[in-house]
Each structure stands twice: as structure tokens, then as C-alpha cells.
Amino acid sequence: MFKIRSLVTALALAGSASVVFAQALPTKAPAPADNPTTAEKVALGKMLYHDPRLSSSGTVSCASCHNTMLGGEDNRAGSVGVGGQVGGRSAPTVWNSAFNKVQFWDGRAASLEEQAAGPVTNPIEMGMKSWDDVVVRLKAIDGYQTAFAKAFGKNNISKDTATKAIAAYERTLITPNSPFDKYVKGNKSAMTKQQIRGMNKAVELGCTACHSGPAFNGPGVFQKFPVIDNGYFEAQYGFKDDKGLAEVTKKAADEHMWKVPTLRNIALTAPYFHNGSVKTLDQAVKLMAKLQLGQDLPKSDIADIVAFLDALTGEFPKQEMPVLPAGKVGTTFNK
Numbered sequence: 022m023f024k025i026r027s028l029v030t031a032l033a034l035a036g037s038a039s040v041v042f043a044q045a046l047p048t049k050a051p052a053p054a055d056n057p058t059t060a061e062k063v064a065l066g067k068m069l070y071h072d073p074r075l076s077s078s079g080t081v082s083c084a085s086c087h088n089t090m091l092g093g094e095d096n097r098a099g100s101v102g103v104g105g106q107v108g109g110r111s112a113p114t115v116w117n118s119a120f121n122k123v124q125f126w127d128g129r130a131a132s133l134e135e136q137a138a139g140p141v142t143n144p145i146e147m148g149m150k151s152w153d154d155v156v157v158r159l160k161a162i163d164g165y166q167t168a169f170a171k172a173f174g175k176n177n178i179s180k181d182t183a184t185k186a187i188a189a190y191e192r193t194l195i196t197p198n199s200p201f202d203k204y205v206k207g208n209k210s211a212m213t214k215q216q217i218r219g220m221n222k223a224v225e226l227g228c229t230a231c232h233s234g235p236a237f238n239g240p241g242v243f244q245k246f247p248v249i250d251n252g253y254f255e256a257q258y259g260f261k262d263d264k265g266l267a268e269v270t271k272k273a274a275d276e277h278m279w280k281v282p283t284l285r286n287i288a289l290t291a292p293y294f295h296n297g298s299v300k301t302l303d304q305a306v307k308l309m310a311k312l313q314l315g316q317d318l319p320k321s322d323i324a325d326i327v328a329f330l331d332a333l334t335g336e337f338p339k340q341e342m343p344v345l346p347a348g349k350v351g352t353t354f355n356k
Contacts, residue, residue: 044235045202046285046335050119050192056134056185058192061172066190068168068343069183075141075155077148078103083140083187087115089194089340092289098297103148109263111297116337117285119192120234122241126295128280129269133188138180152180159183164346196286196335204332212332219329222322226314237284237333246279246294247312254308258298265295288331303327 052058069075073082086100087093093114094100099107110126118124124136140146141155149155159165159178166178173182201220203211212220223229233239247260255261266278279295292298293305306326310316318326 043205045205046117046120046195046197046199046235048195048197050195052189052192053132053134056188058189059172061168062186062189063193064343065165065168065172066186066188068165068345069187070190071343072345074158074162074345074348075147075149076103077150081147083115083137086112086140086146089115092116092286093118093194094290096291098292100146102143102146106145108145110295111292113282114286114290115191116194116196117236117283117335119195120236120240121238121280121283123280126279126282127266127269128243133191134184137184137187137191152183155183156180162346162348168346193338196337199285199335200332201329202335213328215325215328216332217329219325219327220332223326223329226310226316228309228326231281232284239281242281243275243278244281244313245277247277249312249315251312254312258294258308259296260294260298260312263295284330284333286334288327288334302330306330 056062070083073079073085075082081101081103086095086102088095093116094112098111099109100112101107113124113126118136119133124130124133125139130136130139138152142149142151156178159169169178169182169186170176172186200211200216204217223232229237231239231242231244233242243266246265247255261277264276266275266280267273269275287293288302291302292300293302294308299305299308303323306323307318310318310323
């Protein structure tokens with residue numbers, strides 16, 4: 022899956038960015054053939070996503086780090102898992118993640134289903150020893166027996182069905198109809214003059230060579246960050262402390278390669294970059310120009326680009342917390 026990054030990046034840098042750039046976000050996400058979206062799966066997945074009983078301590082859920090009541094993450098440099106442990110990377114937003122070709126900052130999961138499985142047994146995140154233990158826990162809850170039966174048929178509580186349900190729910194988390202979307206659909210008053218200037222400047226600078234496509238994530242693209250070494254900024258932000266994709270592939274050529282993140286709703290998802298070391302969007306824009314493009318942008322250009330990025334904030338579908346199925350009265354799963 023990692024080989025596609027070179028091809029896609031090359032095409033974008035060759036000048037195709039302006040073609041693939043101006044696309045409105047779809048209102049529905051495609052589902053894989055082996056996991057078609059159904060209302061029953063979505064309802065089950067929503068419960069599982071918000072249920073802290075999928076963690077060893079009963080205190081951490083998917084929503085703890087990827088809060089759908091906010092920008093789809095937790096606004097922390099490192100997310101807090103079981104026992105107060107802090108992860109080494111900033112949580113990516115779950116909103117519009119259905120439009121990613123790969124998941125996680127290092128792209129180690131090829132699908133939402135695969136991604137959903139990871140944090141549950143990560144010792145720093147949700148801390149379960151195995152998915153077998155998760156399944157035992159879910160089978161002991163009558164309400165989940167019923168919900169899984171509706172979604173997948175009787176006697177079908179498993180890692181596979183649980184992660185498919187969570188992925189089905191995540192595919193509903195889409196934020197269309199941003200000012201940018203309305204603009205590219207023909208409403209030329211949907212964006213301000215400053216936002217339009219910022220959009221044009223982003224294209225001119227080459228930002229959309231990587232941040233392309235309807236989700237502004239160059240789906241499938243990996244890019245080195247930082248491209249340009251700068252000891253002053255490295256000392257401040259420690260961008261190169263984490264080797265990125267190389268942690269997965271163990272290849273020196275993949276050091277500091279990262280999945281290109283979405284720019285959708287980026288005004289809501291501070292702090293920025295893989296380690297969450299940059300607190301403000303204007304500083305993030307300044308650093309991207311300097312470290313990726315070798316450009317020292319004037320404050321006016323930075324302000325215009327930030328205004329454009331704010332125009333990528335979409336309409337969030339109403340979210341209501343699910344009622345979780347009760348366990349047996351007088352029992353606990355903690356030992």
C-alpha cells in the first residue's frame with residue numbers, strides 16, 4: 022500500500038493538483054463489498070465506539086480520543102489512555118476518515134475496519150489483552166447479544182463483526198457543505214474575498230500538490246516531513262523524534278514519511294502535526310511553508326491561507342450519545 026505514495030505525489034507535483042483540488046466533499050462514503058453499510062450496523066457501531074467497556078479499565082472509549090462532539094479528536098498533543106498513559110502522537114480526526122486510503126499517521130491500517138481493531142489492544146490506549154477478552158465481555162451483555170444479532174445474525178459476536186460495525190458508524194461521520202463546497206458548486210458568494218485569496222495562494226504555493234482530492238488529504242499519499250532541515254525549528258518542535266512510516270516498514274528510506282492529513286475542519290483540530298507540537302493554525306501554515314516549500318510567507322499571506330482553511334469547516338450532522346446496553350446488575354468486569 023505504501024508504493025502508491027510516489028506515483029500520486031509525482032502526478033500532483035507535475036501539475037495535476039489544480040484539477041483534483043476543486044472537488045466538493047461527497048455526502049456519502051463508499052463501503053467495501055464485505056461490509057455494506059446498514060442502519061443496524063451503524064447503530065451497533067455507534068454504541069461500541071462510545072463504550073468504555075472495550076478498554077481494560079472501563080474508562081476509555083474510541084470517543085475519548087476521537088470526540089465526535091468536537092472536531093473528531095481530543096485537542097491534545099498526545100491522547101490519554103488507560104492508567105493515564107499518554108501516547109506519542111496527536112489523535113487524527115475521525116470526521117471524514119472514510120475518505121482516507123490508509124489510516125493512522127503512519128498508514129499502518131489499510132481500512133477503517135483494520136484501524137478499529139488496533140487501539141483496543143494497544144497497551145497505552147485501551148489496554149485490552151486480546152480481542153478474545155473483548156468478545157467474552159460483549160457476550161456477557163444481553164443488549165449486545167441483541168444488537169449484534171440484528172446487524173449480523175445470531176451468534177455473531179466477534180472481532181470481525183465488532184470492527185465492521187465501528188467502521189460502518191465511522192463512514193457516517195462526514196461534514197459536507199462547507200463554504201468551500203458551496204463555492205465549488207457554483208455559489209461564488211459562499212467564500213469571502215480573503216478566503217478566495219487564501220485558496221489561490223495555497224494553489225500557487227503548491228499546497229494542493231499533496232493536500233488534494235475532496236478531503237484535501239491526497240488519499241494514499243505519503244510525504245516526508247520536514248523536507249527541509251531546520252535546526253532552529255527542530256529544537257522547538259521535535260518533528261524528527263518520530264520516524265513515521267519507517268516505524269512500520271523498518272526502511273531507512275521511509276524515515277519521517279507521513280500520511281498526508283486532511284485539511285477538512287482543520288480550524289477545529291489544534292494542536293497540529295503528528296506530535297501535536299504546534300498550537301496555532303497560523304504557526305502551522307508558517308512552518309509548512311518554511312519546512313516543505315522553503316518559503317518565508319508574509320503575515321498577510323498566512324492570514325489569507327488560514328481564512329481559506331477555515332472555509333473547509335463543514336456542517337456536522339447532529340450527534341446524540343447512544344444509550345449503552347446495561348451489564349448484569351451487581352457485577353463488574355474489573356478485577
